[in-house]
Amino acid sequence: AQSVTQLGSHVSVSEGALVLLRCNYSSSVPPYLFWYVQYPNQGLQLLLKYTSAATLVKGINGFEAEFKKSETSFHLTKPSAHMSDAAEYFCAVSDQTGTYKYIFGTGTRLKVLA
């Protein structure tokens, strides 16, 4: 069965500092991986996705993620945090048994300190 683990339910960074949100997956087949962001009282917005093309994926708002098969990881990074990045971030893997439903990690709430 596929699963996703996000280390750190809460992460705080200073404005301008590097953002690193961790995601590890478990999958018996090549995975399709996604990062979504959720702002308060809103739905989920896609940041980026990995679908077996380039291992370094660039997304919106300056975020990127690198797929590392040897480490079964898909960590999300941003070189310089902005106050507007404060939100909850979810990593997800797409089930590949037919429905392609998402299996989500538990989420990481990012706080950006002035």
Added chain:
Amino acid sequence: GAGVSQSPSNKVTEKGKDVELRCDPISGHTALYWYRQSLGQGLEFLIYFQGNSAPDKSGLPSDRFSAERTGGSVSTLTIQRTQQEDSAVYLCASSTRWTSGGEQYFGPGTRLTVT
């Protein structure tokens, strides 16, 4: 263009009452998903519709939950005899492709509170 819409945005109901939650997917999207987001359980899959195929109901937590999708478009999630543990945000998503890699577009959700 228009995104996924859900109504109502908030619903407060008494324990034991039935509720209906509505989802309007993006036009042309053949796949539709319902998820539930709650404090204790995180984000969990409920049900999936794809075209005219039989839905995948494997995520529905009990037989009090049901969903339908009319005309391959609008979907309604119904919860009968609501319980306090049903309190959560119910998210709907649609996708243009049901093949791997097709990202899902989420609506703003319906916040259900059962008192």
